[in-house]
Amino acid sequence: MEIPLRILDAHTHLSGSESGESAELILLCLDTCGIDKAFIFAPLIDSRSDQLTVQHIEDVRAHNTYCASLCSTAPDRLIGFCVLNPAPGLASGSVARATDLMIEEVRRCYHELGLRGVKMVPAGWYPDDPEVLRLYRVIAELGMYTIFHVGIFLDGREGKYCRPAFYEGVHQVTGLRVQLAHVGWPWVDEALAVLAMETELHGQDPANWQLRADLSFGPPDDWQLTTWQKAIDSVPPGMLCYGSDVFWPKSPREYREQYLQPQFGLFEVAATNSHIIPEGDPKRAEVRQKIFYDNAWAHFQAAVHVPQRPVASERPIATPHANLGKH
Numbered sequence: 001m002e003i004p005l006r007i008l009d010a011h012t013h014l015s016g017s018e019s020g021e022s023a024e025l026i027l028l029c030l031d032t033c034g035i036d037k038a039f040i041f042a043p044l045i046d047s048r049s050d051q052l053t054v055q056h057i058e059d060v061r062a063h064n065t066y067c068a069s070l071c072s073t074a075p076d077r078l079i080g081f082c083v084l085n086p087a088p089g090l091a092s093g094s095v096a097r098a099t100d101l102m103i104e105e106v107r108r109c110y111h112e113l114g115l116r117g118v119k120m121v122p123a124g125w126y127p128d129d130p131e132v133l134r135l136y137r138v139i140a141e142l143g144m145y146t147i148f149h150v151g152i153f154l155d156g157r158e159g160k161y162c163r164p165a166f167y168e169g170v171h172q173v174t175g176l177r178v179q180l181a182h183v184g185w186p187w188v189d190e191a192l193a194v195l196a197m198e199t200e201l202h203g204q205d206p207a208n209w210q211l212r213a214d215l216s217f218g219p220p221d222d223w224q225l226t227t228w229q230k231a232i233d234s235v236p237p238g239m240l241c242y243g244s245d246v247f248w249p250k251s252p253r254e255y256r257e258q259y260l261q262p263q264f265g266l267f268e269v270a271a272t273n274s275h276i277i278p279e280g281d282p283k284r285a286e287v288r289q290k291i292f293y294d295n296a297w298a299h300f301q302a303a304v305h306v307p308q309r310p311v312a313s314e315r316p317i318a319t320p321h322a323n324l325g326k327h
């Protein structure tokens with residue numbers, strides 16, 4: 001009897017209207033590679049956060065509208081995430097005012113666009129800034145799920161804002177459910193220490209944890225297996241999620257060769273080396289299923305009270321300032 005593996009890719013990026021991506025191409029890739037669902041982030045803006053100005057607020061809105069419209073093609077499979085950024089430059093240097101703008105935007109994303117996910121990349125503001133916590137409270141009240149970039153950017157953006165320990169601020173907002181990306185590379189030890197505190201704070205039931213992590217991208221080649229190994233050895237496997245960090249569009253071959261197959265390999269080797277989930281043991285299949293689907297979906301559902309209803313835009317959305325595939 002064949003036991004099908006369900007797969008959810010918990011970390012993928014749209015590149016914007018100029019890249020030729022479409023819901024149909026993404027779905028073709030998912031179907032060919034056996035992926036059930038993907039978390040789909042609105043395009044990032046192709047400027048450093050410290051270069052954002054008041055004009056970019058229109059880009060933030062357009063990108064979120066674009067994401068909802070694309071995901072409306074298959075709302076059960078393409079799970080849309082707005083990108084929010086309370087960067088002070090968006091509001092003449094004020095984090096407080098920028099937070100107000102993002103509160104307004106997240107309400108629009110929930111009520112008018114039907115989105116239930118939020119992606120944020122702290123830069124120019126810290127994730128535990130008391131002003132920004134106001135935004136998190138609104139996100140939790142609405143019933144939305146949050147993914148944060150954690151760690152250094154490989155293109156030299158401002159990684160200092162994204163150290164794992166700053167995300168302990170999440171604990172100040174009851175009900176917020178957060179996925180920390182990249183296991184915080186290069187601060188993997190710090191990210192795992194923060195994750196390990198979840199059981200101290202919230203107990204052993206995964207339903208109560210506020211933080212989980214995705215294993216996407218991040219570590220350079222020599223650290224990839226070490227990162228998987230430390231993660232599997234150090235925190236409950238219920239805290240870890242598969243993510244590719246792909247920038248759409250990608251051919252099925254590219255997706256499988258560059259992301260899915262290598263991540264499978266890393267999981268299997270790390271699981272064998274762990275000596276706690278041996279080859280052939282039923283627990284291996286159980287843990288694989290959790291990491292490649294169940295963990296991210298359960299965490300998402302713990303935050304989201306009403307399923308997403310992404311809205312199709314009546315006209316094509318231009319995204320001239322989208323980041324086409326860098327970080």
Ligand SMILES: [Zn+2]
Pocket residue numbers: 011013181245
């Ligand atoms: Zn990413």
